[in-house]
Amino acid sequence: MSNYYDYEKLLNQYKVSNSKSWIKLLKGLTTSQASSILRQLIPDYFCSNASLELHQSLKKTFPEFLKMIENTSAYFSSFPKSGIPAQSKSISTHVSPNMNAGIGIAKNSKSQILINSKLQETIDYLKPQSVSEQNWLKLTQSLFKYNNGLGAPWYRHLAKSRYLLDIKNKDLYLTIEKSLSISPIPVFGGTSGLNSVLDMFGGAGTPIVFPSTYWGNMNLISDQKGLLKIKSDYIDINGDVHLNKLEETLNTLKEKGFHKVCLYFNFPHNPSGVVLSKKQALSLSKIIQKHACENFQIINVCDEPYFPFVRGKQAIKSPISAYLQPLYNKNIITFATINGTKRDGMYGFRHSDLIILLAHDIEKDTINEIENNLLAGYFRGCFSFSNSINQYLLARSLSQDPLVALKSPHDLEISQDYLKSESDSIQYMQECMNHSISFLDQISHLKRVQQTEDACGGFFASYQLDEVLVSAGITTMDIHQIGLKHNVGVISAGSYIRINGLIETESIQKFCSNLQETIDSLLMKKN
Known part of the structure; x- marks a missing residue:
């Protein structure tokens, strides 16, 4: 039985309707269970004064x-x-500095951060000859101090410049800077960023709409957050896009009384490789604008780790998140995680940029309040401080400036050398994927998803099993497991076999031969 709270006093204080029924329910629960309900029923009771002040301001x-x-x-x-x-x-x-006794950093007698000498030696390997010892010391001291939880200003400026450069569509470019009123926030990988978004803006019981196809880590995150997972055939099992299905899903959710929904978009799509055409992207934006209103708010959650690796004349060349900017609709917020992990090859570093796109006509003071009070508070609670080493490595590469962390943000710009290197990577990936697919498509009893090359992307090629394999009771997991014995590694992703198309050119023929042997051996065993 719960007796920690004075339920009658609390519920009357916050003028909760049907208080007698609530009190009866709460008294029959444990204190922990009752606390969870009260947090939803009278959230202001659990808020700090700072939160209550922010709420009063945002209300206006x-x-x-x-x-x-x-x-x-x-x-x-x-x-x-x-x-x-x-x-x-x-x-x-x-x-x-020599009179600062409030700092939470250990310093030596020269008021410098006390860094292990061997760690300092390791960092010093990054020092180019063109940089003086004095400036390098300033740089390392800047990097090793606690950094803002929302990211270093010099990094966030470059991340914003990079996102703007990604907008290849002229019409989008004219409006996107108004939506990008909060500079990107560096996070610990795309999954971490999306986890934060759903924690901050989802909430238990909020529906999140996924395509019917595989959605990996998002499945686990949704379960952890208590989100209501809704499947929609807006991308079907064959990799075909049906935006009318998404609209049907939105109508159903509204009819069932939901007032908020999270929409998950992953383009280029894992594992099918689907990328929207410009016409489809604009249609998607119109659907969201049409449905988002005071009584049905929409949070776009864009998972974009495979951007800018797109192929085909019809494929959008800008991030899907840019097409889904709220414009003047204040009942839409669009989030995206992009860059770092796959785009820059920083897999083990766990780095991504969290993009936040708000409606155009939000006052600057309100933007600052959201950023400096709410977002800063949230990320302080999650990570305390941001990872300055990750930010430095990428910012130095983007700007080609080894002293980037000492510069004024507005003096920094993206290096043309970096852009050229990325362009080469995109071209390499296109050629490798086309080469691998030309061999993979010859394997018997597999049907490639997303047959068209007009709009696709990423570095996976995904295949479904044909009717012969399905009728024989063979599954994608069978192919994965038996493939191990034939020296061929593929992933079973639901009804797909997912294959990394960046196989060494010299190995692709042998890979396909081993995969064909795997399939043939399974059929022979079944027959």
């Missing part, structure tokens, strides 16, 4: 946003204005 300036974060962790995430970070900033502004 951006009530749609406040409604979106109800019953989510973001509702409780405001940064205390007089907390330790704020005090530390005041000290660093007004007090000389």
Whole structure:
């Protein structure tokens, strides 16, 4: 039985309707169970003063946003204005370094960060001859100090410049900067970024709409967050796009009384390789604009790790998130994770950029309040501080400036050398994929998903089993398991076999031969 709270006093204080029924229910629960319900029923009771102040402000300036974060962790995430970070900033502004006893960093007698000498030696290998010892010391001290939880300003500026350069569509480019009012936030990989988005803006019981095809880690994240998973055939099992199916799903959710929905988009799609055409992307945007309103808010969740690896004349060359910018609809927010892991090859570093696109006519003061109070508070609670080494490695590469962390953000720009190198990578991937597919398509009893080359992307080629294999009771997992004995490695992704198309040119023929042997041996065994 729960007796930690005075239920009658609390529910009357917050004027909860049907309070007697609630009190009866709560008294029959454990304290932990009752706390979970109360957190949903009277969330303001659990908020800090800083959060309550932020809510009052947003209620006046951006009530749609406040409604979106109800019953989510973001509702409780405001940064205390007089907390330790704020005090530390005041000290660093007004007090000389040798008199700063408020800092939470161990320093030596020269007021320098106390870095293990062997670690310093390792970092020093990155020093180019053109940089003086004095400037390199300044740089390393800058990197090793605690960095803003939302990312270093110099990195965020370059990440914003990069996203804007990705917008190849002229019409989108004219409007996107208004939506990109908050600079990208570096996060610990795309999955981590999307996890944060669904934690901040999803909330238990919120529906999240997925295509009927494989969606990997998002399945686990949704279960952890208590999201209601909804499948829609807007991408069907054959890799074909049916946007009318998405509209049907939205209509059904509205009819069932939901007031908020998360829509998951993954283009280039894993594992089918589907990429939308410009016409499809514009149609998708219109559907979302049509349905998003005060009583049915839409949160676009764009998972874009395989951008910009697209192929085909019809494929959109800009991120899908740019097409889904809210424009002037305040009941839409679009998030995307992009860059880092696959685009830059930083797999083990776990790095991605979280893009946040808001409606165009939000006041600057409101944007600052959301960024500096809510987002800063949330990410401080998740990670404390951001990873400056990851940011430095990528920012130095993007700018080709070894002292990037000491520069004013507005003095930095993306290097043409980096853009040329990325263009070469895109071309290489296109050629490799086309070469591998020409051999893979010859394997008997496999049907490639996304047959058209007009709009596709990523570096996976996915295949379904034909009727001969299905009728024989052979599954994709059978092919994965027996393939191990034939020296061929493929992934079973639901009803697909997923194959990394970047197989060495010299090995592709042998790979296909081994895969064919695997299939033939399974058929022989079944027969």
